[in-house]
Amino acid sequence: MADETRVEAIGSGADQSATGQSATDQSAASQREMLRLVSELYYLRQLGQPEIASLTGFSISKVSRLLAAARAAGVVRISVDSAPSEPPPLARALSAALEVEVWVTPGHETAPAAAARLCGVAAAPRLAEELPEDGAIGLTGGFTVEALVSALPAASRPRTVVVPLVGGWDSSNPHLNSNEIARRLAERVGASVRLLHAPGLLDSEATTAALLADSAVTATTRFWGELRLAIVGMSGAPRHIPGYATVMDRLDDSGRSRLAARGAVGDVAGHLVRLDGSLVQDEWERRTISIPIETLRSVPRVVGIAAGSNKVETIVAGARTGLLHLLITDEPTATAALALIEAESARNGK
Numbered sequence: 001m002a003d004e005t006r007v008e009a010i011g012s013g014a015d016q017s018a019t020g021q022s023a024t025d026q027s028a029a030s031q032r033e034m035l036r037l038v039s040e041l042y043y044l045r046q047l048g049q050p051e052i053a054s055l056t057g058f059s060i061s062k063v064s065r066l067l068a069a070a071r072a073a074g075v076v077r078i079s080v081d082s083a084p085s086e087p088p089p090l091a092r093a094l095s096a097a098l099e100v101e102v103w104v105t106p107g108h109e110t111a112p113a114a115a116a117r118l119c120g121v122a123a124a125p126r127l128a129e130e131l132p133e134d135g136a137i138g139l140t141g142g143f144t145v146e147a148l149v150s151a152l153p154a155a156s157r158p159r160t161v162v163v164p165l166v167g168g169w170d171s172s173n174p175h176l177n178s179n180e181i182a183r184r185l186a187e188r189v190g191a192s193v194r195l196l197h198a199p200g201l202l203d204s205e206a207t208t209a210a211l212l213a214d215s216a217v218t219a220t221t222r223f224w225g226e227l228r229l230a231i232v233g234m235s236g237a238p239r240h241i242p243g244y245a246t247v248m249d250r251l252d253d254s255g256r257s258r259l260a261a262r263g264a265v266g267d268v269a270g271h272l273v274r275l276d277g278s279l280v281q282d283e284w285e286r287r288t289i290s291i292p293i294e295t296l297r298s299v300p301r302v303v304g305i306a307a308g309s310n311k312v313e314t315i316v317a318g319a320r321t322g323l324l325h326l327l328i329t330d331e332p333t334a335t336a337a338l339a340l341i342e343a344e345s346a347r348n349g350k
Contacts, residue, residue, distance in 0.1 A: 035070040041241070042067055043076060083126060093326075094334050097341045098319035103328045107296030110332060112242035112308035113143065119307035119330045120147030127231075127328070128152050130301065131189055133203060134159035135228035138291065139182060140166045140269050143244050144231025144305050146175040152188045160191040163223045165230060165296075166270045167198035175244070176200070194220040198289045200270075201250045205286045212289065224291050227299045232269040234318050236310035255284060266314030268297055268323055273312050275319025293323075301325050312336040 040046045041055070042063075049067075053060045070076045087095070088104060089229040095102040105122035120143075127148065131137065137160055139145055162179035162185050174180060179195045186193035197216050202208045211217055235246045238256040248256065259282060263274040270290025272280035277295065296302065304318045307330040316337050319327050330335070 011016060013029040025249075032075060035073060035075045038063060038066045039076045050250060054345045056103070057343060065216065070176075071097055084216065090334050090338070094220045094338050097338060098316065098327065100319045100324050101288060101326045102334070103326065104334045105328065105330045107307075107330045108332060110309060111331070112236075112240075112310045113244045115308040115330055115332065116144040116242075116244075116306070116311075117147040119328065119333075120144040120149075120305065121151040121176055122330075123305060123328045124148050124151035128155055128189075128301065130326075131155060131157055132228035132301075133157060136160065136223040136226040137162050137189075137191065137229045137231070138165040138186070138224065138227045138299070139178070139185060139231040140164070140233045140290075140328055141168050141176045141178040141181055142235070143175045143246075144307060145231060145233040146181050148231070148305060149181055149185045152185070156178040157189040157191045160189070160193050160228075161223060162186040162189075163220055163227075164196040165224070165232065166200060166290040167196055168200035173244075176246075194223055195320070196220045200289060201284070202287050202289070205240065205283060208287050208289060217289075221291075224295050224319075228292075228301065230269070230299045230302045232296075232302065232304050232324075234304055234306040234311065235267050236308070236314050237265045240310035242310045251284065252287065258282070261283065265317050266306075266311070268318045268321060271296075273317040273321055275313075275317050275320075277317055277322065279321070303328065305329070307333045309333070312340060316340060 023068065030311040038052060038056070041052045049060050052058070052063045056063070071078070086257045087102070091102045091104040103123065103126065105119045107115065107118045107122065109118055139162070150188070162182045164182045166178050168176050182195065183193050198211055202211065212221065235248055236242060238248050238251060238259045251259065259272065262282060263282050264272045264280045265275050266273060270285065270288045271293050272282060272285050274280060302324050303326045304315070304324040305328040306315050306318070311329070311333055315327055315329050315333060318324055
């Protein structure tokens, strides 16, 4: 519930003279008084909607409509404290350790799926302020990115175009469908969209190269060079099974073992990374449709977002690549990442 809820008391007939008041005015006043009464029962007396329905004889759906109407009419005005203007100590400490700007979202979820979604939802209002007024906005798929896009407040960016940064058609896992997420972002911010007509992973490197050269694909990928903002999700290490589908599920067991042996702890926009921030060269990456690493490196603002116990190494590695300008994660992941960095320093005698 909001930090402060005020219910505006509109006087009843005892407080107002009906003299000279038209029937329409009286009806409007009566309706507003009903909105006020239902709102008082709900917000101040803290009765549930079923209880209010029982007391008033209204249906639960009518009570819900009245509460919505009360907010729309200004009978109920809800205010929420603004986000802190200064980053918390945890964000400052992780920012100093990784040499990148860090936002830490609230929450103490430990389950990877819950942590990922909550992080995206919590970051959405603030990230909306990062959206450029023109140029291209690129984004990957992913559990957290999908949650972020779904929670973004409506905005107006008619001079921008949204493009996927990775391929991906996945009807069974909408969070891996980069086209659908790009379309949804464009709708939320009033931008245009260019779809990437390519799967995420192809059978061979030759097929990947040929598809990237196809005019239907380059019609979208040409916007990669015009990006003003890139929002990228980061998957966990091949060994992790977080409870939701990830790009690592495109690998069989031997592929997971191969990448783990090469030190991969996750990916950033389709590029495999080690804990020290170096990139892993592997045929899996060369068969993946994704923005080239040097093109991503030239984007003025790259935002990486990830949270969950399976993403601790990933966010450290992602920040160490030098690709990110802003890292968004939650409190437990940030705490664990800082502990990992401190343990590394202790082992190295720093």
